Amino acid sequence: MLLAHQMALESEWVQAEMVEASEFPELTSQFGVSGVPDTSINHGAARVVGAVPEEHLLAEIQRVVAS
């Protein structure tokens, strides 16, 4: 989790929310979350499943921002 929060701390454009899946089942099923951690970028524009290295999450964000 830390990684997304670190990005929020670094940039005023980034907001990062940890969502405890079992407490918010509607949102969780809306995103079709099956494994955790599961990171959604811009409400599902990209998804990153699993705990990934910083470069990996960064690359996915770059892809979303560029599109």
Next chain:
Amino acid sequence: MAELLNSEIKEQVRQVFADLKEPVEVLFFGRAEDCLYCEDTQNLVREVTELSDKLSLRSYDLDEDAETAAAFHVDKAPTLVLAAKNGAEVQDYGIRYAGIPSGHEFSSLIHDLLRVSSRDSGLTQATRDFLSKLSKPVHLQVFVTPT
């Protein structure tokens, strides 16, 4: 009321909190009804913030304090906002916890408090360079389950 953190854990966290630098304010948003974990979350974060005088807690009700909730873009209960406190000013970085930070997420919470207190993301230069050029919003939601 029973304490959620035992004295051993409190002592460990207190030691880690010796590294806190600048003040951090935690904003708790709860709801009186239909919120299974609001009370536990509020108690947990109260116990944590009581372990250092560099940490403070403000509690809000999502319905009664709707304006504040909207100002912080909070729409779930419970939600924690981890913000910097610079004098009287609260600086929101967009760091949120929706749901109780228990198990593995408890340790994330403690580390996040230290990070916000340091005002330094600790990210690599490549990531910082990219983020400094951002000009549109990026909204990350990380789904987790208690472990």
